[in-house]
Amino acid sequence: MPMAVTLSTASVYPQGVADAFEMAARIGYDGVEVMVWTDPVSQDEDAIAELSDHFGVPVTSVHAPTLLLTQRVWGKEPWPKVERAAQMAKRLGARTVVVHPPFRWQKDYATGFEAGVRRIAQAEGVTLAVENMYPWRAGGREFAAYLPGWDPCELDYDALLLDVSHAATSGLSCLELAQRMGDRLVHLHLTDGNGSPKDEHLLPGQGSQPVAELLAYLAAKDWQGDACVEVTTRRSRGPDERRAALAAALAFAREHLGGVAVR
Template sequence: MNRIGLSTSSVYPESSAHAFAHAARLGYDAVEVMVGIDALSQQTAAIQQLSEHHGIAVCSIHAPCLLFTQRVWGSEPWGKLERSAEMAAAVGAEVVVVHPPFRWQREYAAGFVDGIAALEESTGIAFAVENMYPWRASQRHGVEMYLPSRDPSAQPFANATVDLSHAAIAGDDPVAMAERLGPRLRHVHLTDGTLSAKDEHLVPGRGTVGAAAFLQHLARTGFDGEVVVEINTRRCSSVEERASDLLESLEFAREHLGVAAS
């Protein structure tokens, strides 16, 4: 059965420590650590201690490749991915989630496909390249900001991540993307969105991308990777409201994947 994990980014502005606590209390199977500005997320020993303390596994590490984490673990992109793989191996995770390079990272982008394959071979860790989206100020105009492509199904990556909020903002059909990827689909960021110009990361079921149909497709086709809830709860007015959104997301995943509570 699929494990259902919780991304530490889903509890921001609470810390990684709070994410582990929420995950354990609500019944999640695992945690994905978003390496970012939270100091704990950058410390392998701290993540190991949190995992052991709460009795919950780390299923994946999200490399620090967001725009606002460009200086986390230095500025050299390959070094950041190597450190992500080291953390993954140390905490027992098999997957590192990585975004494609920004278009201004031309040297990094030129060697990205081959470099990811080489890292997977040398580390034994799956680098699941995530789908992204055009940047736009309105619904009509967008600029492609990622190289070699925002769509991992268009490149020969061995492993990929499908993020439903990213698919929504791009106007992509996530089921069609999953079909193109086939067994290369290793990882899922469960969330939701609309055709808004913003990357919304809604609670699944509250948007229009078809999150339920996507999960049902995964169940029908025997997907055996990780499903990680990655939602935006920054506007929640209380810890209780945040926990309610996290629980709703977990129950949505269980219902449409046909997974019983553990």
């Protein structure tokens, strides 16, 4: 069975969640990852369920609001955000929750983070996948912005997420990172990058990462995770150009996976 290729609602920004479901259905994606964001719809479980039913596209994953720009979404305390995202995923039928590691100033949150992630996953019956990040750079200097660390391979997590753009920003090969993650790799943010410190989130195939080789590697392993397209389309000149870009990303994924739609 070919792996599912899904669409992050972040990929249609500045359009909203409803537009993401419409585009996913129209283009032929297998599901949607909901990025819980400042958009009120992204925080509304009932509204998301209605969109999923209306467009016939399942919610396959939920991205917890643990980004720098979502510090005040669902309150200020991080653990309740993660718990709420896990509960949302369970109720929507999504199997995966995406979680970023704590920032270095979130020391209380970082203490026991590995155990806390495991506890919530077991309590809610969903997978919490911790995402690879990258060192921050400024003025020619590099500093660690995350605790316990930006590289999840070195830590005691049960499930990991590989973001290709983050791999590029950290100076790593996404293929080598996938091999390091091994069986703990359960989710993929399919994108690309050239190693810029800006975290580019290019369309797959438009950067310098071995994305085609990564997809072929995962397909050969009969990997059972989701490949979620999480790209930046903010510079698109309107919905039609954005839709074309996301269609190209899906075509790239299917070509290199050697599969067809699973929905």
